[in-house]
Amino acid sequence: MRIECTKCQYVLDKPDIPRRCPYCSAEGSMRKAKIAQDLIDESE
Numbered sequence: 001m002r003i004e005c006t007k008c009q010y011v012l013d014k015p016d017i018p019r020r021c022p023y024c025s026a027e028g029s030m031r032k033a034k035i036a037q038d039l040i041d042e043s044e
């Protein structure tokens with residue numbers, strides 16, 4: 001799935017959310033990114 005860093009907006013594709021950002025190494029900043037398909041799924 002697509003994961004983004006809330007601190008530096010770095011985006012990566014991984015099956016699970018890493019504890020820290022591989023780019024800025026901020027801890028706990030990674031979260032599942034909102035993509036268009038997610039918004040469609042949620043509205044159903």
Ligand SMILES: [Zn+2]
Nearest residue numbers: 005008021024
């Ligand atoms: Zn980051």
